[in-house]
Amino acid sequence: MNAAAIRHLISTHDLTDAELTSLVERGAGFADGTIYPSDQLAGLVVGILFLKTSTRTRTSFSTAALRLGAQIVSYGPNDLQTNTGESLSDTAEVLSRMLDMLVVRTSGDPADLRTLAGQQRMAVVNAMTADEHPTQAVADLTTLLRHFGHVDGLRICYVGEGNNTAAALALTLSRFKGVHLELRTPPGYGLEPAILSSAVENAANSGATVTELHTMDSAPAGFDAFYTTRWQTTGTIKPDPHWRDAFTPSRSPPRCGTRAPRPCSCTTCRPTAARMSPPRSWKVPTAWRSTRLRTRCMRPWPSWSGAPGASDPMGRAVRHE
Template sequence: MSSGPTHSGPTSPFAHHKENPMRHLLSLQDLDPATVRHLVDRSVKLADPDRRGLPLAGRVVGIYFGKSSTRTRTAFSAAALRLGASVIPYGPDDLQLTTGETWGDTARVMSGYLDAFVLRTNGPLEEMRELAGAARIPIVNALSEHEHPTQAIADLATLREHFGDLSGRHILYIGEGNSSAGALAMAVAAVPDLRLTLVTPEGYGLEPHIAETVKLLSGGSDRIREHHDLGSLPTGVDAVYATRWQTMGVSHGDDSWLRAFDGFRVTRQMMTAVGGPDTVFLHDLPAMRGQDVDDDVLDGPDSLAWRQAYHKMTSAMAVLEWAVLGGPTELTAPRA
């Protein structure tokens, strides 16, 4: 993977995690590999309703979404409720951030009311770090400008559930190097012997500082690669992952941007060329049918996109349980 300019963040990928014992999930780079793997495994276990219980009964989770969301907002709300917590939702105009209150002051107030605070801002991660620095409760990133950490946990949970083991598997990611791609690369770096090839259009790849972080997290190994050549797709992959080319529907600002994505649509022909009879298809959704993926792939028998969407909820459950309680609460008997 090509390296970019030095990121202005911590020199150690786990620096924030070590400095602050509060269990925030701001970026997967803050978590040690064992924690990432725990969250993936726990997400799979929590897919079984009899393994959940109500460990967050009596707790209150605040959920702030500054932008529209179907899956992630519903997933976190359902996750908190299914774990027994109450939920307070906030929209883009509901907090005094709109009138100039700082993230830090907001965090100090929320810490007296809530047991965890989930946010989607689509903005710089530094905003969430400011919030977390002043908070006395866990802060969870439900999407920032360049990373979608709980999406990556859901992605790997889907594959872990389907294949039973992630070791030795190879994921091919096709499309824009967006927040889902960056988080997926960081998560893959935490799993030994799991490989990821990202094929992105020239000019629409991973942000340089994300690529550098991934290289650091993977110890400089070649398990995670990015290139821009559709003529050099790997073969024999276990999963093909597509994503919407306009993340959150935000315009790229260049009227000709779509030409850069010529050939990047995942078709049945592409699936056959790069995979085998057991190759599965993933998509973080929403999908632009006929643009980033064809109907017969998204709706086909090898598509796990809908199970993957379900695991957005189980990954949210795993993260909330870990952040608030510090780990799993196993039931001694099935829930009545």
Template sequence: MTTADAALATRPRNLLTLGDLPPADLDHLVARGAVMAERVAAGDPELAGVLRGRVAGIYFTRTSTRTRTAFSSAALRLGSGLISYGPGDLQVNTGETIADTGRVLSGMLDLLVVRTAGPVAEMAALAAHPRMAVVNAMSAEEHPTQALADLTTLQRHFGRVDGLRVLYVGEGNNTATALTLALNRYPAAELHLRTPPGYGLPPGFPHVNERHDMDDLPADVDVVYTTRWQTTGTTKPDPDWRDVFAPFRVDDDLLARWPDAIFLHDLPAHRGEEVTASVLDGPRSLAFAQAENKLYSAMAVLEWAGGARW
């Protein structure tokens, strides 16, 4: 390997949106998440050396159980140091610009995992300095690491992603946006979105199969996916919005249309709203395995973003 090749192999990589992720890198991250699950289960001692000598920052301005824990645990399991920042810890709260904050942190951190309620553009300002990799762990527009965990779940369960048929039911939120961007990279995968009227995907998505009703559902489905109706950190101006969402609840009757389909949910869930308890806690639900796969997917993302060789 030449000096230039070695530099390229260890160069930090940003993950801000799946729209910018090369297809080969998406394939790699999904496959690598499945490999990480196997290596953790086997107690592979070499994992602790993957990011040895690196320092990762975790900056979350919004609540998080799964994503924050997954990335924190992933960093520690891979041998990285870890610094966590809460919503009141950085001096952006006293007027320092995001750009200046990114410039400072890039001199001290190797990786920064960020969750905000703001736009991806804010994360791009943090990522303007090539010494530090920035990972979008959820922004207003997109939740890319959730989609990577979802695809890792599909890969581990079915042994593939391409060719699967996914029915997404519920709000066109940042989880739906990321899932759409991810599955659109697989030519034989099918994604059918059923979103309430007025709560669909944002405009600008090409080749999207989206309807705002529950009529004429696809005959064959491998996966039924929903998310909580009240997306984290948001509110809905319509006081009667639950009435609009009610036909999009996933219950036993809906799931019974496809006896071999699995059920996914990004959690947290509100039993009795977007999904019944009998579905969420039933034998075809992989929602909690999906949550665990966030750890393995986060390990793959940090390895890739940190420029580690595999």
């Protein structure tokens, strides 16, 4: 294997603007049936390590790997020797000699994924850490592209906790020209300041705007899409026993104005913080889109597949469709 060709997807920062756009566009191609999975990962072994619960993400990554021709090995929170004191760096070295790719959900410190990525043989993909959920954001952008035909210039309102899903959405949408993202997060449950600062910096470079408000007193208006999220973030516990009081205003927001011919509400398919009344809303079939999007995330990115003779994440010559 060519160690220099190994790439990781731990944060949206690991993607260039061109790579992010390519993932979104090709994810839409898989969803629309204009691009079909091939045997790009034939002969490879993908590890699926989930330390926290998951229904959609774990299943979609597993089926994506299988559809691309790989074999998978699944691990739960009690399966590795890290539970008996073996270091994460040693574990990474051991796994890298048997696996070609490792998909990891920790809901914890992203530094753990950087440690796993410290070896030179195995690609590492973030299936959710405490700070970011990068493949969820790409799935969300893919949904917007399929519904509107473009991402540039959209006006999106996010209602809910400033969690890892909101962070990834802010860090990706802010890189598209002319996008306006407004986040309505409960007091004390907003984006981490570093995440918001990074999203605002992205927006300054792309001509987008990102704002965050901690109130639902005024009705959001003039948006193309509304994004709502569940109150309980996977893998976390809120220390304040009265935390629901802060979220209650988001339960039934004022009627939200839209400017799109087909206004929509983009949501996960789990219980959500805000309820939108049909026919002014639609619910994204997350399980269906996740499999197609994560099929794309496990394939070579543009920098691996754009030129003749390019290598895939494992250092092998790319087989073009």
